[in-house]
Amino acid sequence: DGDPPAAMRYTEARLAAPALDLLSDIGKNTVDFLDNFDGTLTEPVVLPSAIPNLLVNGATGIAVGMATNIPPHNLSEIVDACVYMLEKWEKLDDVNVEDLMEYVEGPDFPTGGIIIEQKGEEGIEAAYGKGRGRVTIQAKAHFEEMERGKSRIIVTELPYQVNKSSLIERIAELVRDGNLEGITDL
Template sequence: DLDKNTVDFCENFDASLREPIVLPGRLPNLLVNGASGIAVGMATNIPPHNLNEVADAIIYLVDHYDRTDDVTLDDLMQFVRGPDFPTGGIILGREEIRRAYATGKGLILVRARVHIEGPRGGRSTIIVTELPYQVNKANLVERIATLVRNGRIEGIGDLRDESDRTGMRVVIELKRGVDPRPVLAALFKRTQMQTTFGANVLALVDGEPRHLSLKRALLHYINHRREVLVRRTRYLLEKAQA
């Protein structure tokens, strides 16, 4: 739709070309894909979300567009329950999710998904199948191995990565008779099996950086799409009447 006067253009850095100020995106990419970046004096860190959930929230807002002031955060969180991290993991608690959606800022605690197998022959095994967002598996395995060698974590007898194309599987075998619960607690405390995602929903609105609540972010997208559709329709009408 760039050739249908849907968005404004400006000159590029050396005035050799003209480029769109913003793309006429058909998807709410800011929320679905997330974003992370650092600029002078400011930074943004937006978590990714599930496309279906965001679409349902947009539909709800469109259906109530004439009375958006009455739409509450609880209404929207019926659809958008929280970030949807591509690496999985478990988000602990909903209070910080709600804070992030209300103010644009929040500290979201994410923990690896694990389960315990055994004991077999007196040995229990901790199986890690999902990691917190942006945690590198190889670095995590190396970190655990280093902590075991240095005596910072005790009770681990073997560590191996059995991941394949069917999914992730990091195996942490414990020594005979070791209770897996304190070992798991130490892993959460000393490694990136538990991390904090600092949500900072900062985006440019009319050229100015602003912190956006979930509702404001969705409304800005709806207004953007409305403007794109109106401008495209006017362009096609003028072309047909010419």
């Protein structure tokens, strides 16, 4: 709208309690600090996270010609895998993907969905072992019987990052174009 940014005294941001727990070691001399942009404050060079938050929340992005797409995972499974690795610290080179997959079975998507793997497809194990793999997710749905012998499909979980509105529009388009039959209402 062309207005300048609000003055610092009018803006505030705080970390939630879980975020404070995640960064609880920041004041314990665990990482180096540098001056901020104008030298009035110091800031950590890296954030000393108590757990690998990147694996829990996932990340997607492109920067300087490199792309990343890390799916989110279950917090308890990641913590269990970290404990296992700490217990094996002296022989960490002996820990392999199969060992870790006993604790982290695969991604855990907030929208649910069913992970399916095709035969011969580079799937979850390849992604964990080689850094490249494909995770295919399908919606979770079931049929419900209605009056007059009709039935409906109820979708209860969607694949990660699928927009519900876009999906409904795409289904309507397929019905309109005659590529999908038997749908009378969305």
